[in-house]
Amino acid sequence: MTIFNQNDPKRLTEDGVREDLQRQPHIFMKLAENALTVAESLRDNYFKNTASFVAALRRAIHAAGQGQRTEAILETANIPRLDWEMLRDEVVTFIDGGVGNVQISSQIPILLRVGSYMVRTGERNLAEREHFGYYPVILGDLEGGSKERSDFIDIVRITAELLGGLSALQRTPDLRVLMFHGPLVYLMSGYAGHTPFTEKDIDLFLDQYAPDRELGQNLKDEFLEQAKLDIYPQMTDRSDEWSERRIFEPLSWIAFLYRKLIQEAKIRNPRPVIVGVVERGKLREFSEKKLLERVFRGLRQKGNEDYFNKMYGRTDLKSPKNLLDRLGYTDTLLLAMILEPGQMSETWDISKYAGLREGNISLPGEAGTSRVNYAPLKSSQIGFPDIQGCYLHVSETTEPIRIEVFKELGGNQITEAAGRTYLYSRMLPGYGFPIGLDIADKYAHVPNWLTNAYGKLIKHQLGVSLQSGEISDAQMRRILIQAIYMTHRDWLFRPNN
16 A cells, blocks of 8 residues: 555645655654654744655755756655566675673673575575575684774674675676665774784684685785885885784775775676665754755755744744754754655765774783874775765655665676665565565564573572582683573584584
């Protein structure tokens, strides 16, 4: 069922918007939450004024589509329609990471694992159609990274997911789509300043992810060579020492893995679609820099700069940023009220690296800190790649989702990614998210009730063993892994030989 009728003129009225919103409880509740948090002067007519604002946006978009406006407020397009027959024999891999916690004596040992779910569409033989992979990393085994920081797990997870994706691409010559759960690239400035990984840390990663030991060694050596010649000299005056110690600064290592992913994709024909899919995103960059910037520019040209102040009874709504700050709108909230199911927004270059600047880090084994300049990592030559994104509306019962692609892989990436994301998501219309990522998410994550139950078992086993002096660090780690993986039959417990 489709709520909206594109040709219904009532959609362009305030009453029509209110009726639409009342039939979408998830949007209605978001507006109700916002109404409780905005200033008291905005609260009384928040819903009514939002409906009036959205109706005006719909009319402007409709007028541009009819050629009645010179500048479109928002460019939209129908999502490319694909069917399963068109994608027969296409290979797609979904990647997601999960964390398992088992609390023991107020400390929390953590094991991270990345789930990989590969599907060959249209294959009737189940053994040939689906393949699962699990890649674990025990955080306590890592020497580098700033474990005292709450985002330490994020640095490890991002690294692990990238290596999982790179491994899937390298071991699957006919891979057509590689889809990550979450942003393709995160806002990286927040992760600056972590203690570098040691070579031993990277070996632990590569033992799980590299298809073979030689490939893993080559990947590591290639990074160290680039770091010595190009990356570290631009980041620190201790570049020679860093190279001699063979350390891996986390952000530069992650940026290198992104470049390797793009490099591997560019030699394929056809190029695989590499995409990150974000649900319940909190960004407002699209609304501020695209949608509302055009609205305010049009109001200034018409001499109607006080339009929003008059509507909301304020004097400070004079810019897109102020409007979003005061009213609590986000990209997904606004676009959920504008886009119809089956539509996608225009693309835009997403700002991911604006905050990368100078900072301090500690080196492994050192008490002091070193000054590091992260700004060179904004360059796609030695740093992070440029990212393009768009929003697509899958279902009338969900908010739009954001998709992100590598700009360097070409303009068709966004349309191909949108078409496949929509097709995969329509299999879960009440959720509005790709079914393959939902499956990968379930396999990567571990239910709390299971880890709690095994936590009690571990406490008992450790208590008995410690009292008798019969437990070693290696044995304790194995017990922890068992608790996370839940079964002795897990692939992790296979014989070594």
